[in-house]
Amino acid sequence: MSEVLAVAVITVLAVIAPGADFAMVVRGSYLYGRRTGLLGAAGVAAGVLVHVTYTMLGVGLLIASSAFLFTVVKLTGAAYLVYIGVRTFRTRAEVTVDLEHRTGLTPFAALRTGFLTNVLNPKTTLFVVSTFAQVVGPGTPLLQQAGYGLFMSLAHLLWFGVVALFFSHDRMRGLMLRGQRFLNKVIGTALAGLGVSLALAPTH
Numbered sequence: 034m035s036e037v038l039a040v041a042v043i044t045v046l047a048v049i050a051p052g053a054d055f056a057m058v059v060r061g062s063y064l065y066g067r068r069t070g071l072l073g074a075a076g077v078a079a080g081v082l083v084h085v086t087y088t089m090l091g092v093g094l095l096i097a098s099s100a101f102l103f104t105v106v107k108l109t110g111a112a113y114l115v116y117i118g119v120r121t122f123r124t125r126a127e128v129t130v131d132l133e134h135r136t137g138l139t140p141f142a143a144l145r146t147g148f149l150t151n152v153l154n155p156k157t158t159l160f161v162v163s164t165f166a167q168v169v170g171p172g173t174p175l176l177q178q179a180g181y182g183l184f185m186s187l188a189h190l191l192w193f194g195v196v197a198l199f200f201s202h203d204r205m206r207g208l209m210l211r212g213q214r215f216l217n218k219v220i221g222t223a224l225a226g227l228g229v230s231l232a233l234a235p236t237h
Contacts, residue, residue, distance in 0.1 A: 039168045040181050047160045048192045053114055053227050056220050057150045058193045060121065061143060062200035063216070069143045070197025076147025078190035083152050084161040085182030089175070107155040107232065114228030117150070122221025151189075161185065 054077045062070030095102065138146070151157055164185075169178060199205065 036168060036170060036173065040164060040184070043160075043164050043168065044185050044188050048188050052156060053150050053154055053224060054147070054189070054193060055196065056223050056227075057117075057146060058196050059200050060216075060220050061138070061146065062197045063206045065138055065143070066206070067197060067201035068140070069138050070201045071194055072140055072143035073147035074190055074193035074197050076144040076149075077151040077193050078186045079144070080148045080151025080154075081157065081161070081186040081189050082182065084157050085179075085185060088161050088165050089178055089182065103155070103158075106153075106158060107234070109153055111155075111228040111232035113149065113153045115225045115232075116228075117146075118221045118223070118225030118228060120221070121224060122218050147193075 058070055058073045058077065061073040161182075165178070165181075169181060
């Protein structure tokens with residue numbers, strides 16, 4: 034398998050695997066609408082670029098090789114996921130089913146939520162670092178490596194953009210808003226559970 038194909042396959046599989054990014058984009062889309070969902074997706078894509086940047090600078094390899102640094106990153110990300118999970122779980126039905134009067138997060142808040150969810154996720158750290166360390170050859174030109182990074186970010190933007198469009202559709206959104214109390218508890222439990230599982234996972 035060529036280097037380009039390997040990066041593409043690994044990226045696609047990593048992107049579509051459900052996780053914290055998926056849960057946050059889904060929640061933002063059905064609660065606050067299409068704009069919030071798409072901005073959350075853009076925030077996720079921006080977070081990926083941060084992982085790519087520090088990996089190309091060599092910091093990612095340092096984090097991956099240092100148990101202490103990786104533990105700090107892991108626990109910080111886990112704490113954030115548990116925090117937003119508990120907040121989501123405790124949130125009451127906050128948006129009416131009347132889609133003619135939509136409310137939403139501010140654009141900055143929507144971007145920030147997607148960005149922080151991704152940039153503090155140690156799974157994304159491992160995905161980017163391991164891809165560059167194990168698949169991308171040491172002789173690969175920096176411009177080509179940057180291209181891989183942009184592809185990873187774009188893949189996240191496209192996938193989560195589709196997720197946002199699907200879950201913000203009026204019919205789908207109406208159905209989910211009617212059950213938002215239950216969905217808040219499900220999504221909150223999933224996010225907190227992801228955080229706890231990350232915190233308890235053995236450090237490499």
